[in-house]
Amino acid sequence: MNMRNDDYRGFDGNSPEGASQEGPGRAEPVQGGPNFGETGQPNAGAGNAGPYSDSTGPYSGAGAQAYETGSYSQGWNQPRGGAEGDDPRTLGSLGPYPNAPQTQSFSGQGQEGPMVTPLPPQPEQKKKIGLGAATALAAVAAIAAGSIAGAVVGMSSGGGNNDTSVVNEALKAEPANNSTGKEPEQGSVEEVASKVLPAVVSIQTMTRTGGAEGSGSVISPDGYVLTNHHVVAGAEHGGMMQVTMNDGSKHEADVVASDANTDVAIVKIKDVKDLPFLQFGDSDSVAVGQEVVAVGSPLGLNATVTSGIVSAKNRPVRASQEGGESSLIDAIQTDAAVNPGNSGGPLVDRDGNIVGMNSMIASLSNDSSGEGGSIGLGFAIPSNFAKRMADELINDGKVSHPTLGVKVLARDDGNGARIAEVEPGGPADKAGLKDGDIVTRVNDRLIENADALIAAARSQDFGATVTLEVTREDSDDSRQVEVTLSGE
16 A cells, blocks of 8 residues: 555544655545544545545544544654654554545555445535435545545535536435334334434534535434534534434524534433433444445435345444544444445444444545445444443543553554554553554454544543454564553
């Protein structure tokens, strides 16, 4: 992979100023997505990424605001050498790094393929759906040796682009009444939809430059709503927000708090009580092949239900945002159809419990029109992680992440995460890890690159003790090291 040699991730998971050097390829902002920071850095430069490349530009239209990231310390965030092609990243707060959008492929992939980005918010429209503006994709990779370019896009949809297409008249027609009068079969998509739909909302944000729309899950009877940061970023700084319930009623709402690094946000609906709400399921117990249902407002079509299966788990997916920040999730991959406007909506099991929050999709579109749509590669934030973030945002107004305290190289050869530097006095230092060590496993999980290590550590609880399998570049011997993660 052709990476820039100064893309650093500090011990807190962030990159220092001036770290974004453009590479070959291109990465464009997701139309209508959040304008995540004005750092003066170049837009994401794509490297020679492997398949399922996850570096993309952000949704940059109306309703966008800068992603925010924390830092361990300014000193530890500065570039410190490294061979050409190396890209040190760190495992401190394990969040995305500021000022350095980049291209990064999925673990263990040697071929090029579809790209991953946050779903752009759907522009608010009357009688028309902005299909042309629905997604804007950052082309950073290609499949089959460059034959088809692809992208992963954030699934909220945003305005600012008037290139719209009128929806086919069939979409405007009243649906036929196919009800048989019978109770839906237990565990069927029909039953799941009847349980879940009343607690799924459409979120509209409005600024002076336009509007955007995404989805959310009501998680408490008094109106707390779980959604993506990139859905509500425009309402955090001077914008307005409105939530539309499944029954069509509209309510004002405020952003309680959000975290750009993890793309999680909490919204509070004003003056409501006794709302139907969803329960969190256990995402750790979700199995590959398990049937799931996605609910949301793709392309502004409220209360849309699609179904599929869990295609994979523990899929590290990074979405770079304009301005240099990015979000990294340890995703559940699904083939349930999700599209722009689905961002923030739930992925539920057959009991109607949230097992993930739909956040990103892959698309084969290689330009900014974003008309590629769903190709059966959707990515959701696991419910256990989303719940932990939601609790912290509601109770503390911010989130914190477990820290390992190392810098790791972003160079992806599929052979592990190589430590570039160990933070003195940090968890890794106390455990005896050294510069040049290569982490190949965290507990039972195979680690193939830097993002896989970051995602694996971030998914742990504070104070958790993990077992790392470690090798050296000049040796075939491996050893196991126990590390107790600390908090920010």
